[in-house]
Amino acid sequence: MIFLLIEPMSTSDISRVMEIEKVCFPWAWPVEIFYQEIVGNRLAYYYVARLDDEIQGYIGAWILRSGEVHITNLAVHPHYRRKGIARCLLKFLYGLARQKECHTITLEVRRSNHIAIELYRQEGFQETGIKPGYYRDSGEDAVVMRLKLDEGGDIPGQEELYFGH
């Protein structure tokens, strides 16, 4: 059995997170944004996924007073993709959302990011709109996606999750 350890991102994780961020995104976040988010933003919740004694993925979200969880970032190192890590991070976030009594998860994704859009569709997210030219770096449109969390259900809030493949 393989375990994926999911735990809150700390400032000591940021150098590894930046390595992953840079290989995952043509327009990587600058390091300051991660510091700002995990040190200075009370709405922000960031988690890393460890496998083979190393961080291989992460997720970030804001928990808004409206009861909405807004995903700000999600990435998995290219060597560890298609093993279910992103799905596990999302499921972990659903558990957190339920614990915080949130009812909806939202996100924006680049229109050209077919892989991420497919991941979210498989997870039950629906496309609710387009934000034209949303990404200032490239002028690309954002697809807005939303998942409504069911009433009740299990809370997968444990820090260790099994994952498949």
Ligand SMILES: CC(C)(COP(=O)(O)OP(=O)(O)OC[C@H]1O[C@@H](n2cnc3c(N)ncnc32)[C@H](O)[C@@H]1OP(=O)(O)O)[C@@H](O)C(=O)NCCC(=O)NCCS
């Ligand atoms: C998108 C991303 C986070 C997916 O991470 P991952 O750990 O490989 O995803 P998972 O293994 O959990 O995949 C879950 C599902 O997503 C879909 N998916 C993932 N990769 C896919 C691919 N290359 N092609 C088609 N569908 C894919 C599949 O439905 C998959 O389920 P399956 O393997 O049972 O078919 C990863 O590709 C990544 O880091 N991309 C670059 C950063 C990025 O685009 N982040 C999202 C920003 S909104």
